[in-house]
Amino acid sequence: MTGAAGQPAISTAPPPAAGRLRGVASSPVREILALTQRPGIISFAGGLPAPELFDAAGLREAFATALADDAYGRTLQYSTTEGDPQLRAAIAARLGRRGLPTEPDDVLVTTGSQQALTLIAAVLLEPGDVVLAEEPSYLAALQCFQMAGARVVGVPCDDDGLDPDALAALVRREQPKLLYTVPTFHNPTGRTLPLARREAIAQVAARLGLWIVEDDPYGELRYRGEAVAPIAALPGARDRTIALSTLSKVLVPGLRIGWLRAPAALHRALVVAKQAADLHTSTIDQAAAAHWLTTCDLDAHIAGLRAAYGPxxxxxxxxxxAALPEGSRWTRPDGGMFVWARLPDGWDAEALLADALEHEVAFVPGWPFYAGPPDRATLRLSFTAHDTEEIAEGLGRLRAAVDSRP
Incomplete structure (x- = not known):
């Protein structure tokens, strides 16, 4: 094709997307959330905190303080990459009280813990590297590792979570760069890894040179039982574990305040990657979060969340x-936000979702959470965003969708 004066026509098509995006599909969870925005839908799909439990008044006061005449010159300015010193100190103190001794200089504040995963992938992964993850695993982490060009290999799990013996065999066979795990109130299954297995994983790390990424967004949302020590605090894993968490589930997700705690050997490289990504997380949001954490009672706030979410x-x-077909199975989590279910053999959760949407109820099919061949009979349901009456109504609609299937 030629243009004026016989010159080649200039294409207006955009350049092709980078090769790193090949094979990285859009998140079905995000697409389902878009479908559930219409009024009347009861959605068990997204891992959404309950908005009526947000401390809007406390945050309003925190932002007012951050914008006061003696503060706004700092809180509306560029800031350090590592994060607000007061916020890092509050995070470090909180981690210490939860059994993970931490200094403020160990903490890098990120724009949500999702960015922490992106930074880790940028620093540690080369195309073709292997990442191990529970099978199934957190979908957005799988996307992140795949976009870095890594090959994600699923580690077999049972009702207690990740199998340490299978992990050791995979480490020897695959020589992975890292293991990604959500050991407490796992997303998507809700399972919690017992202490004995955490200790076994720490010993695998020490013996075979494995690095661990321990993601803990849900650990404070416990409704029964006792807290279990973080893997990052255990002998063998202390110097080989990057620990992630966030305020999204215990305060509000809109602040996008997350963090990572990294051994000194990796901390500087992660800071450089953060500089290249966005310079620093929002200064005003960090300042407001720091004020809230230092003046409000986080323990009391979390106790209120537990009192609401447990029922x-x-x-x-x-x-x-009463809602699922006879022969279905599901997890009974001690905390967190999710229940994982498996329909009887021969059922396809994605096909059931189409009927469920016709009955104005939604869930997430389980297949996108698998690194390997998926189990299409699985699904994830979240219980935090609806009260008990709405949950009962939603389950009634789900039963109607089940009954409508041929």
Missing amino acids: RRDALVEGLP
Whole structure:
């Protein structure tokens, strides 16, 4: 094709996307969330905190303080990459109280813990590297590692989570760069890894040179049982674990405040990657979060979340026998936000979702959470965003969708 004066026509098509995006699909979870925005839908799909439990008043005061005449010159200015010193100190103190001794200089504030995963991938992964992850695993982490060009290999799991013996065999066979795990109230299954298995994983790391990324966004949302020590605090893993968490589930997700705690050997490289990504996380949001954490009672706030979410979990788990087809199975999580279910052989959760949407109820099919061949009979349900009456109504609609299947 030629243009004026016989010159080649200039294409207006955009350049092709970079090769690193090949094979990285859009998140079905985000697409389902878009479908559930219409009024009347009861959605068990997204891992959304309950907005009525947000401390809007406390955050309003925190932002007002951050914007006061003696503060706004700092809080509206560029800032250091590592993060607000007051916020880092508050995060370090909180981690220490939860059994993970931490200094402020160990902490890098990130724009949500999702950015922490992106930084880790940028620093540690080369195309073709292997990442191990629970099978199934957190979908957005799989996307992140795949975009870095890594090959994600699933580690077999049972009702107690990741199998340490299978992990050791895979480490020897695959020589992975790292293991990614959500050991407490796992997304998507809700399972919690027992202490004995955490200790075994730490010993695998020490013996075979494995690096661990321990993601803990849900650990404070416990409704029964006792807290389990973080893998990052255990002998053998202390110097080989990057620990991630966030305020999204215990305060509000809109602040996009997350963090990573990294051994000194990696900390500087992660800071450089953060500089290249966005210079620093929002200064004003960090300042407001720091004020809230240092003046409000986080323990009391989390106790309120637990008091609200525990009955919602119970309502969902106790209602599933009547909602799902006979022969279905599901997890009974001690905390977090999710229940993982498996329909009987021959069922396809994605096909059921189409009927469920016709009955104005939604969930997430399980297949996108698999690094390897998926189990299409699985699904994830979240219980935090609806009260017990809405959960009962949603499960009734789900039963109607099940009954509508041929």
